[in-house]
Amino acid sequence: MSKYKVFVMRHGEGAWTKENRFCSWVDQRLSEDGVKEALACGHLLKEAGYQLDVVFTSLLSRSIHTAWLLLEAMGQEWVPVVRTWRLNERHYGALIGLNRAEMALNHGEEQVKQWRRSYDLTPPPIDESHPYFLEIYNDRRYSTCDLSIEFLPKSESLKDVLERLQPYWDGTIVPEIKRGKLVLISGHGNSCRALLKHLEGISDADIVNVTLPTGTPILIELDENFRPTKPMQLLGDQKAIQAAIRKVEDQDQPGCQTPSIRNIKTMWEKGNIVGATECPKAMNKGSNKTKCQTQKKWRKCSEYHMYYYYYIYFLFQNLPLYQNN
């Protein structure tokens, strides 16, 4: 029985998303699509009848604008919006602002894969020679934090993100939830992942493979001990969500591995999969094909086949569907 509900949401597309650059602590704005995504979230939550009591954001304007647009769409602008650096996107250190080609050139593709893929590997720190160093650290907002500016991170692993986020969750957000407030967290890709890892108990190995779609409210239901009572739910049109996930993943151009079709069928028959659409192609195939040969081929699979795999991916973190590059 769920005692508490929390919404977590990754802001929509930013200006650098299309360029495939690590935005991180650079204060890029939402793109036009990102604005539409935020408004669409607000309409979705409004139609579902949700009434927010407090919204938490990071100090980055794309997170704040997402919250404002969402509240505007819900007609709930009066709801308090609380901002903290502890919900900021993961600090990517020296990799900030670089695109994939630049990163591979500077550090080698394998090394970059490690930094992105691991839970606790930290990229090299940003330093004063970095083109975005002053833009970040001269910004007055970082003199208003609960840590003095010298102690703010210069680079983070996902583990570091959770370490600086968790005290805020425990000390500031949880008390609001305990008072019966309906909370929404307007966060970033990695700050949301870190929080979800903590709430859902996702392992260090599996979190690497969790990808959150942009602009999709994620509903988490918790018991009185703040343990999830069910898998997290991505709200909205499920096909659109899968397309959004694919869009995020396309940025990384992952290779893919799929679990055996026989295993999936077993889980399906046991009723352990909630909400997956039975895919005739997967069920009847009968072959022991366990790997898609190439991403291109995978993309040619039927829509239901893709949807099916992705849904499992979210519900069973022990079954990584693919490895991030």
Next chain:
Amino acid sequence: MSKYKVFVMRHGEGAWTKENRFCSWVDQRLSEDGVKEALACGHLLREAGYHLDVVFTSLLSRSIHTAWLLLEAMGQEWVPVVKSWRLNERHYGALIGLNRAEMALNHGEEQVKQWRRSYDLTPPPIDKSHPYFLEIYNDRRYSTCDISKEDLPKSESLKDVLERLQPYWDGTIVPEIKQGKSVLISGHGNSCRALLKHLQGISDADIVNVTLPTGTPILIELDENFRPTKPMQLLGDQDAIQAAIRKVEDQGKVKQTP
């Protein structure tokens, strides 16, 4: 010598402004012009090099949107925005939603001016028969206030506005200013007037004649005892400001038919 600076600002044009209706606690949005005014304020403050530390607004969306747009124009969205019913526009009671010009025709321009500009004349209270009663009092935001909903006003004079605003000024806003924070209050015509009356020591008789232009930041400089060190300054192009003041004053007048 000024120890403290505070910005006070009346939000820009709302949807009902053109219709000359008392908007009050009805949650009308900013009009397109109101949006432009708010952004222009932000650019003005940015060019002047001001850094804000906290912004206070009412619970009404036009006040909040003004703050948001201003902060966006300044590139300071991260600045905390704190919302309170105590900065709401004056509650116009049964006059809410009525057209000013029609009222002036029915009651006379002078009576309307008195209702709008007197210090302690309270309009008749709003009641359940009023078309906007439920829209206001069923709104969830009024269950989140620091007093219970039954105790919220049903009509207010300017004096009533100051009475419910002043504890918030003293208890919440002043401590921020004393900590050296640069504060901006995104308010409404009458909630700003009430505050300025208090800060500038304007008499009950004189406040009648004070009109604030929309979308114009007003800079107040105070000494350590929170007394003004100079008259309040309306920032921006002075001709445009005078035109804006006249525009507000014209709203109370009866239209002259040719």
